[in-house]
Amino acid sequence: MQELTDYILQIGNINKQQIELVESKTAILDLKKDAYFSEAGLIPKRVGFVLEGVMRGCYYNNKGEEITRCFIGKGNLVVDYPNFEANTASSEYLQACTDCKIIVFSKTDWEELSNTIVGWDVIKNKMVQQCLYQKSRKSPVISQDATTRYLAFLKNYPSFANRIPLAYIASFLGVTQQSLSRIRKNIR
Template identity: 30%
Template sequence: MESGIDIYLNSIRLICPNLTDPELSQYASKLTFRELKKKELFLQSGKVQKAIGFITKGLIRSFFIDQYGNEITVGFYSEGDYATHYPAFIAQQPSSYSIQCLEPTTMALLSFEDLQWIYKQFPAFEKYGRLIAEEILKRQQARIESFIFQPAEDRYLDFISRQPTLFNRISLSHLCSFLGIERQTLTRIRQKLAHQ
């Protein structure tokens, strides 16, 4: 069975195949691993995220609390994703979001300081960082545009097609919050689709 460090380094190799073994070895030497329980917070809103987390096992959600005290889910991240509020992380400013484990989760952690050190020592990793940042930006933009251009049913269908393995791992209340719809609306959409 693949170890957490192998999972992480292989995911880096997929994106940047030109990184050398010594470079990856140096990168790996800066990593620490953390196991979190279900419902445990990786990041609390209002706090500065000191390390970026790569999920080797498990599932997390990112959320904020609105002015009425409701938790609004803005993202789900599973194996192979990063646990981060990236703009706040790179600026080392307090995050507006909390990041919570929905399952027992294992993460490879790299501190902000070590990430900066890696970039200075090994410029090839800057390309990796840029590509990850671009992927995060594309996902955020797609989410914003889904609320502008898509009706609720299309947002639901899009989620199912993009994240087919997540559907049975998350609660309906978290899914409704993420899609920006009431539970009754989701029930209606699912009933309609079941009869098509």
């Protein structure tokens, strides 16, 4: 829980009582590898904070191919926030790439914090902006060659390469697993 408190305090100032209130609104979720935190076609009902493990955002394109859009590691929010906030069905999945431990807020508790803690909306908005930035900033540039995209992946996610399935990395990079294996072999 200290990780979440530290994260919040980096963004804004809340007192000990308010921290205790935030902590009282959470639960711990152990999510096994390949399990979903939220699913396409369903309305997202919770906000998570990753304590351990790696999550990914993915969707299926019009050809039925699975596309990994982003990876979310320790110390980051995990939520499909636009659909969570709008109470609309998601078009993507948030899935555990590894076993994960996540601090979870229900929608009701998340909203209650806004009604109870003065200044929570400012903190919440900054957390959400960081979450959205995290989910969007590291998508590879498809115009780059595959080796350049893989090297950028290694730079952006240095601890993920040996922790998550190659299929997810290949999907994220827009290459086949065979191409990714060749690239990895050539840069060693």
